[in-house]
Amino acid sequence: MKTYDVIIVGGGPAGSSCAYELVRHGKRVLVVDRHEFPRLKLCAGWITPRVLHLLKLHPEDYPHSILRLNRLHFNVKGRKFALPTRQYSIRRYEFDHWLLQRSRAAFEKHAVRHIQKDGRYYVLDDEFAAPVLVGAGGTNCPVYHQVFAKQFPRNENDRIATFEEEFPYDYHDDRCYLWFFENDLPGYSWYVPKGNGYVNVGIGAKIRLLKERGERLRDHWHHLTQRLEAEGLIRNHSFQDKGHQYFLRQPILRPQRDNAYLIGDAAGLATIDMGEGIGPAIHSGLLAAQSILSGKPYTLKPIARYSAWDLLFWWRWRV
Secondary structure, rough: EEEEEEEOOOOOOOHHHHHHHHHHOOOEEEEOOOOOOOOOHHHHHHHOOHHHHHOOOOHHHHHEEEEEEEEEEEEEEEEEEEEEEEEEEEEEEEEHHHHHHHOOOOOEEEOOOOEEEEEEEEEEEOOEEEOOEEEEEOOOHHHHHHHHOOOOOHHHHHEEEEEEEEEEOOOOOEEEEEEOOOHHOEEEEEEEEEEHHHHEEEEEEEEHHHHHHHOHHHHHHHHHHHHHHHHHOOOOOOOOOOOEEEEEEEOOOOOEEOOOOOOOOHHHOOOOOOOOOOHHHHHHHHHHHHHHHHOOOOOOOOOOOOOOHHHOOHHHOOO
């Protein structure tokens, strides 16, 4: 059996950021993930200046594609306006792999099936063990389901369903568009251009509200694709979307049980207004690492609940 100081289940932004901080302070860290990296991760890829600040990263020092967005174009129930701001878009395929490599943590491709506590050690599938365990495996994280779920059930009213597709496209419009409550959708949809000729389009909504109305997200997805065609943003493309689910900010007051921690989407940290998850994921990973290193309690209180602050006051977070 391989032993480490810390095992992190999940190699996305939350897990990699946590690993980076721990390795930097001399901890022997293993990151396990059921996927090899780089791997396709559907995501609008919205990076706020706060994220760059947390990573101590200047955009020019990032070695992969990054597109600066100086305005976001909103359409709220047919009313259009543009918000001057400073945001960025990246491809998670590149970004997550870079973060994982930067961490310098050991990595194993492994789908965790069983977690047990043996004395002071958390043992994963009788293969890996550590006295500290971090759950960073997203909504379906086995650390959440096996260690936290009974004490901290998630609020199903905050479960979001999405359809997305990211694909190479010779786009002529490099502006970011956001449609809120289009076709009475209880959520919003987006068109996000990215560097090196990629674009991400998607739609997200609260599942509970869709069910109460007897609506299907698939029908709203078709409405979006028709709009993209009609406005000339995407033409002659055969859409091949994929769906996934996650939770908006959850009222988990104790994301720590003994020496087990929850970070990122495993803890349900996406912002309440925009469902933005990368910033909260990275922030939570760093906070958990600081707690592990210092022995102080781990709390989610410093993590932003809303994205509007970063849209309006982006200059506070410039690197």
